[in-house]
Amino acid sequence: MKIITEPIPKDTVLKEHNSFFHTMIKAVVDIEKRIVALDAELHADLEAFLLQQDSKQEDLWGINLYLEKTKADWIEYTAMVNIRPSMNSRDMEIQDEGIRKKICDIIYTLIV
Numbered sequence: 864m865k866i867i868t869e870p871i872p873k874d875t876v877l878k879e880h881n882s883f884f885h886t887m888i889k890a891v892v893d894i895e896k897r898i899v900a901l902d903a904e905l906h907a908d909l910e911a912f913l914l915q916q917d918s919k920q921e922d923l924w925g926i927n928l929y930l931e932k933t934k935a936d937w938i939e940y941t942a943m944v945n946i947r948p949s950m951n952s953r954d955m956e957i958q959d960e961g962i963r964k965k966i967c968d969i970i971y972t973l974i975v
Contacts, residue, residue: 889905
């Protein structure tokens with residue numbers, strides 16, 4: 864698992880932080896701290912890793928990255944950790960467009 868806090872080349876992510884699925888990289892984004900944890904078998908592991916780094920549960924959202932696709936298709940906003948009825952998120956897919964935009968901005972800033 865790796866936490867990305869500064870811009871990193873896409874090719875580096877693909878080579879060094881793609882240990883499990885090869886065409887897809889699981890990631891959890893902290894939309895408040897503007898950081899990303901990636902490279903684990905489960906989104907829940909990444910979520911726990913960020914919680915240990917003092918992230919807040921309500922700021923964490925799971926995504927899947929497909930960095931070999933065109934940039935517009937890099938992000939899939941789906942993960943089990945996104946099911947949070949207490950935050951009106953009852954689906955694996957993030958429905959809130961504001962949260963999706965924040966995630967997109969963070970990913971495009973940190974993976975170059």
